[in-house]
Structure formats: structure tokens, C-alpha cells
Amino acid sequence: MLSSIVMGLARAMPRGGHRLVKLLRPVLPGLARYPATLKANGFTFRGDLALNVFYPLAVYGYYRHQAVEDDVLAFAAKGARTIADVGGNIGYTTALMAGVAPDARILTFEPLALCQPYLAQVAAHFPGVRIIPKAVGAEPGTAEFKLRSQVDRSSFAGSGSEHDATTLSVPMTTLDLELAAEPVDLIKIDVEGFEDVVLAGARQTILRCKPIVVFEAYEEDVLRRSVAFFHGLDAGYTLLKITHQGELRPLESLTRGADEVCNYVAWPAGRSLPDGCRIPRSYDRP
Template sequence: MSLAHSFYRVLWRQSWLRPRLRKSVYKKLCARGDQLDFPFSKDFYGLRFEGNLNNSIEFSIYYYDAFEKPLLYFLGDTLHNINSSQPDSDRLTCFCDVGANIGQHSLFMSRLADQVHAFEPFAEVSNRLRRHIKLNQLENVELHRIGLSDATEKLTFYAPTGRNQGIGSFDASTTGKGNQAAGELALARGDEYFEEFPIGRVDLMKIDVEGFESKVLAGLEQTLQQYRPIIVCEVSYSGEMSFDSVESLLQSLPADYALFTFNTRKTDGSKARRRGARARKTGGYELIPCTDWRESGQDDIIACPTEKKSILPMQGTGRIPVP
């Protein structure tokens, strides 16, 4: 162990360490492969959340109140607009979280949607969501411990090995990120599963499946045609089971969908880090038309039916009404 590593370990144990400095010290320890156990409990938009800093998603919840806060606030704003636009006040709203992971988005949306359906086949993370559903006595969140695909099948799942538990995937190429084969997990064809359960209508859907998105959308073809939800899909550029162009993504969707993305990049395509750091704290966001396709990396892309563009929130200040 280097002298610097030892120094950071000693510094981490000091009770007088201010939160901002403690965060910096922990990140330096993690960069040296030292993932210290640090459990915590805090308020999460009116819910109780129990996590550990050794999970990178929960690290963000502890220090920034949320992981991917702009996306979280966008989902909340969108559902608020959907509710406001409905002439039938008795109709229940439904949010589907495909690739729920530890369930942060599902927990947040449980305060806003009447029904939340969370899909997560990897037990190591879905168990955390199940614990928080029970801890907060949430009756409107249904955890489906299964993945969605274009066929009912079992496939090898490649599990993350480090702090970032959000990169597990059925895409074998993710071994390049350090993932390791963790056995086969069950998947269902989305349309068949939604009909059998039944889940009913879908107003808003988030898809985050680390390169498996084309198979998820293909399996939900009839559901998307029937309900025409607003969709937020994380796209992994260059992934074998993702998309290779704006056109290929549009072809996987019903007719008359428009694509947008979050304004998180500079004109040269690189990430705007200062803007991102500010948004991570405030939750502010801005949507722009999605016209470019990249060779690598990931972006959240919003697919909106043209008849719902008038209710799509194009920007947010970072304020979200939570009951």
C-alpha cells in the first residue's frame, strides 16, 4: 500500500471530515481499488432509503440525493404533464421501468404514478429494490424478476464486478467493461408477458438494459402500438444488440414517433462536464432533437409520439412536486 493510499485511509476515519472532503477522499480510495463498506440511511423524496457508498448508484443518492437526477426529474415532469392532460381523472397512470437495477427510478415514480412495474432479472440488485418496497410499504410497485426480450428464453447474464452495479447486461461484449458471466437468467417476450400478467396500459417507460435495447423494443411491438407511451431509452452506441443509426431506432418504434435527447454534449460531441456537474446537483435538463449518431458511448434518447409532443417537457429547472 502506497503512502498516499495509507494517508487517505487514515483521513477517511476522521470524524471531523466535512462531507465534501469525505466524498473526495472516498473517490480517491475507490480509484485505488479500496471499496470501503459505508452503510447509510436517508430520506429519498419522502421514502426511506438504505444504501452503501460502495455501490456507485447509492453513492450518488447519498451525496446528490439521486442518481441521474435530470433523468429522474424529467420522468416526474413528464408524468405530471400526462396526468394534467387526461380528461378522465379516474384513469390510473402506469410507469414501466425496464432494467430497474436497484430500483431508484421505480421508487421515485411510486410517489407520482398510480402503478409502477419494475423489471429486473439480476437478483443481486433486484433484492435491494424488493427490500425498499417492503421497507416503505409500497403497494403500487410490482417487481418482476425477469428480463424482457423478443423471445421467451434464457440467456447468459454478464454481471458487474465493481462498484458500478448498473452495467450488468445480456450483451457479451460488456465483458470489455469487466463484467463476468454469471449464469443464465430468464427473459420473456414483452408483448406476451404484458398480456399474461396483465399489466394493461403503459403511459411512460424507461429502458436501461446496457446494449440489449433492440431486443426489448422488438418484443414490445404490439404493446407500444396499442398504448403509444413516451419512452426514455438508454442507447449503447456500437452495441451488437442496440441500434446503428437514428433510422434503425425509428424503425423499431411505431409510426409517427419523434426522437429527442438531453443536451449534455458540446458541439464536438464530447460530454459537457461542467454542465453535467451542475445538472447532477440541480436536476435541471434541456431536450434537443436527436439527429446525430455516435460511434461509442451511451445517451438517453426520448421517443415521443407526435400527438404527445405538446406535453413533452422540453426543459426543467430542477424542481419537482413530490407528494
């Protein structure tokens, strides 16, 4: 009851709601097992409201800053046989894609132990989901990983700020190893600046299966290397930008426009683009 009252207050605060929750979290255990219901499909899981990646799901049911990316993933996931979610975090995008592709096999890669209880709830609800608690790179082995207080900004060592970061050693695999026997139709990559490294370890899978690839590239040099990877494949991919309005545009410049997001799509030849190159909304939202 008290936890619900606190969340009601937090929702009513235009700013500072998360700070209020974090302040009261030590004395209100219910804030550590609070429900969040996703707008996309009604899936509910429980988590710690002090965690920066869980709180907005409890408040809004989605991440407001990436709603159009959700639409792209939902469109691309429909009818997929196998999906790879690289950088699964607490399982939001996995749950989103599982909702629109209930018959798909979804392999979600996430090395952080902090995220595993959330991912376990997703896998328990969606039978096609398999969690692989490893990082993904260009070759198998181990990697140094930076865990940050903003969990979604955690990444391989060597990127991002060292402030408030804890270094972990995590096992690393490649998509070519993990997906060798899979008919892969969609790969989503969000690994905070190492997207091109993941692609390097997925070369054979991409050539064999020609999946749609949705990847983040916040920094221009990451985008440049990722574009070079697809050009080097010579496999008929079209590289597309995504606008905040859901329009897909040919990637003719590495510079991101004011109305464009930092996610991109590699679209294989032979796969139909949406009507008018505009992605439809996948769920209702303001």
C-alpha cells in the same frame, strides 16, 4: 455512530470517499445497512455503501450524472396509468417515478439477485410497484447475464468488458407478454446496449398504447437500431435528444453533441410536449 463518522469523512473527501468506505466496510457492519434519502421525494431505504450504485445516493440523494434524465422521467410519469421500468437496478428510477405518479402501476424488471433487497424496500413503500425479477428481451426464455463489480454496468453477455464479470443464467421475458393487459403510458429502458432488443419484444405494446419511451443508447449502433425500430413502426413517433440543460431537440443526427446526454425520448403523436420543449426540474439540487 462510527458509521456516521466515516460517512462524514467520506463526504468531505473530494476523491477517495468511496474507497474509504469500502476499506472499512468489513469492520463496520453499519456501513452495510446505511440510509439513503432521495432528494426527489424523501423516500429512505437502506443499503451497502460498498456498492457503487448505492453510495452516491447516500451521499447526494440522487445520481449527479443523470439528473436531467430524472426530470424527463418525472415529467413523463405524471398522470401515467402503467409504467414499465426495464433495467430497474436498485430501484432509484422506480422510486422517482412512483413519487410523481402515486396512482400508477409500475412494473420494474431486474434479473439480478443482488438488487432484489433494494427493490423490495421500494415496493414496500410504494404500493403501486411490482417487481419482476427477469431480464427483458425480444423473446422469452433464458439469457446469459454478466454481473460486474459496477452493478449498473451489468448486462447481457456479449456486451462490455469481460474483466471482473461473472456470468449468470437468468429468466427472460418480453414486454408484450408482461404488459398485454396494461394501459401503458411510459416505458423506460436502460439495459446497457440491448435497448433495441427490448424494443423488439415490445412492438405490439407500443403500437397498442403509444407510450412515451425513454431509452439509453450510449453507442451509436444501438441508437441506429433503436431509431430504425421506431421508423419501422410508422406510428407517428418523434425522436428527441436531451441536453444537459433539459432541452428536447429533434434527433436529426446519430452523433451526440457535447451538450447532449446518452438518453433519448420517443414521443408519441397526441402527447403534449413541455413548454418550449424544455423539461422543468423535478426536484431541488445544486
